[in-house]
Amino acid sequence: MPNVVGGVLSFSFYEGLVFGLVAVGVYLTFRVLSFPDLSVDGSFPLGGAIAAVLIVSGVDPFLATACAFFCGLGSGLLTGLLNTALRIPALLAGILMMVALYSINLRIMDGANVSLLREVTVFDRVAQSLQMSSGSIQVSITVAVIIAIIVFFVLNWFLRTEVGLALRATGDNEQMVRALGSNTNRNILLGTSISNGLVALAGAVVAQRQGFADVGMGIGMIVMGLASVIIGEALIKARGVARLLIAVVVGAFLYRLFITIAIRLGMAPGDLKLITAVLVIVVLAVPYIRKRIRREWLPPAARW
Amino acid sequence: MKKRRLVTLLTGISLVLVAALTLPLATGCTTTQPEAKVYKVCISQIAVHPDLDSNRQGIIDAMAEEGFIEGENVEYIIRSADGDMNTAASISDYFVSEGPDIIHAITTPMAQTQLASAEGTDIPIIFSSVTDPVAAGLVPSWEQAAANITGVSDWFDMDPQVEFILEVLPDIETLGTAYNPGEVNAAVQAEELHEVGPDFGLTIVEANAASSADVYAAGNSLVGRCDAVWIPTCNTVGGVGIESIIKVGEENGLPVFGSAVGMIETGLVGGCSVDYYWVGQQAGYMAARILRGEDIASIPPLRADVVTIAYPAAAERMGITIPQAVIDSANIVIE
Numbered sequence: 097m098p099n100v101v102g103g104v105l106s107f108s109f110y111e112g113l114v115f116g117l118v119a120v121g122v123y124l125t126f127r128v129l130s131f132p133d134l135s136v137d138g139s140f141p142l143g144g145a146i147a148a149v150l151i152v153s154g155v156d157p158f159l160a161t162a163c164a165f166f167c168g169l170g171s172g173l174l175t176g177l178l179n180t181a182l183r184i185p186a187l188l189a190g191i192l193m194m195v196a197l198y199s200i201n202l203r204i205m206d207g208a209n210v211s212l213l214r215e216v217t218v219f220d221r222v223a224q225s226l227q228m229s230s231g232s233i234q235v236s237i238t239v240a241v242i243i244a245i246i247v248f249f250v251l252n253w254f255l256r257t258e259v260g261l262a263l264r265a266t267g268d269n270e271q272m273v274r275a276l277g278s279n280t281n282r283n284i285l286l287g288t289s290i291s292n293g294l295v296a297l298a299g300a301v302v303a304q305r306q307g308f309a310d311v312g313m314g315i316g317m318i319v320m321g322l323a324s325v326i327i328g329e330a331l332i333k334a335r336g337v338a339r340l341l342i343a344v345v346v347g348a349f350l351y352r353l354f355i356t357i358a359i360r361l362g363m364a365p366g367d368l369k370l371i372t373a374v375l376v377i378v379v380l381a382v383p384y385i386r387k388r389i390r391r392e393w394l395p396p397a398a399r400w
Numbered sequence: 401m402k403k404r405r406l407v408t409l410l411t412g413i414s415l416v417l418v419a420a421l422t423l424p425l426a427t428g429c430t431t432t433q434p435e436a437k438v439y440k441v442c443i444s445q446i447a448v449h450p451d452l453d454s455n456r457q458g459i460i461d462a463m464a465e466e467g468f469i470e471g472e473n474v475e476y477i478i479r480s481a482d483g484d485m486n487t488a489a490s491i492s493d494y495f496v497s498e499g500p501d502i503i504h505a506i507t508t509p510m511a512q513t514q515l516a517s518a519e520g521t522d523i524p525i526i527f528s529s530v531t532d533p534v535a536a537g538l539v540p541s542w543e544q545a546a547a548n549i550t551g552v553s554d555w556f557d558m559d560p561q562v563e564f565i566l567e568v569l570p571d572i573e574t575l576g577t578a579y580n581p582g583e584v585n586a587a588v589q590a591e592e593l594h595e596v597g598p599d600f601g602l603t604i605v606e607a608n609a610a611s612s613a614d615v616y617a618a619g620n621s622l623v624g625r626c627d628a629v630w631i632p633t634c635n636t637v638g639g640v641g642i643e644s645i646i647k648v649g650e651e652n653g654l655p656v657f658g659s660a661v662g663m664i665e666t667g668l669v670g671g672c673s674v675d676y677y678w679v680g681q682q683a684g685y686m687a688a689r690i691l692r693g694e695d696i697a698s699i700p701p702l703r704a705d706v707v708t709i710a711y712p713a714a715a716e717r718m719g720i721t722i723p724q725a726v727i728d729s730a731n732i733v734i735e
Contacts, residue, residue, distance in 0.1 A: 213515055307515060308536075312582060
């Protein structure tokens, strides 16, 4: 029994950290910049595709993963440019980029699927240096923790710098930030780039762990990212950058945990998504219902 | 106050967890018989889909035929990823943590992620409905299984497909095809069609649909560009979007041929199809051999057989008549 709980928690912990990168990316655009960037569904498989193609052609897996991150930066930069340079509304810019990336990913992989089975991935490398079996969950968690810690410290530092503060302020009040002499277009480009870089990084890690990159692996990424952000915000009252980042990753962890639980509950094939949705609804509704019962003051429902 | 909130939250989560994990355990315990060995068999599929469902049923029926009967000496754990590849990875991890005697993985991404999850264990994996297991990196070659994985492919040769179309319509010059380039199976088949087309004196034209919403437009774009259309085993065009293609065919008198029983039954002229139930059965027989102690590495992967199907009434609706000789020689005639 403790074994089962441990298994569930450790799988979800690994997934929470990796998909937490996606959630942090979504958080940066949707919440910090107020820039609803839907290109995430495309930049996630972009990261997987770049990493997979490079690894198969013999490039070092760490370098391949880094390249995936930088390609994600590039795709985010383009999304931002569509908005700032061509004045295309953010929502449409993201959609256009997502659609374009579908074809680009097919071109990069020269097909819909690239197999990474029996190729040396970052997981194999870490397993080798730790002298553990590379399929084990400990190795997966180690890799995820290392990446998450690096990202956490870099972002935590960056968002407190002058540039980072300007970026955060841009989403709150663009006019004021511009009046203070900060280039808001640059801030938006910076934000969308970092966001998609993180998402592509997650895609590269996921592809290596699951043994393949596929053009369809990004489907539902934006939904998962948004759900994670909202769950995290609802459960952890965030003040300050560090707690915000942690809240979002906790949201991703819980969302993946619900999927894992739904899988173990063993419903009829096809019911999985319904169970996941019900679990998320329960978690979000419980605090509200408790307040109702105590007749506390209730804020109006958020629209998104 | 804040601490208490956190404590209630954590208690809530752990309650859900405990409930989730004990419920299936509790029911599982009552059915276990101590004397006979009960085999644990996991089956995963990427989505709910008629062909994949008959594949799964074939596995279960063939294993029962071989004496591995559900509820008696076999316990099945069956999961579908509902089309989400990241859920597929979660299912694979879960299966490995259950320590089953055998895992059936239906479709390419399911087999790939299952093999990655099972690394370092010796759980035998049998794939089915994987079109090209060599390109997918599952097995080293068509003649050789890997150390812990083998299975049944739904690969079919393109020649019989084209021959069937030419038997029905001997005079056509241009053959169109519509598929989603994001699906490996469909892309591989379309590429092969381009290769064999010239051998039969046919020019091949194609239209792409990235999602089911694009299928109607893709079908319409083929009108006037070709004399007949052939649809590969593509979930987008041949699965969810097949009605749009049938509509285009019937509105414009453009005969449409298919490559799977499911899509032809919906209203296509006919075609050659892999029998997915048969594919599942073969995977089931393989599983039975492995459970009896045979080494998985000595069972090479298998290719599927095709059956020919004719649907005279649907052909009439698309403005053609299937020759009687073709109807007589077809394996399946849909009335």
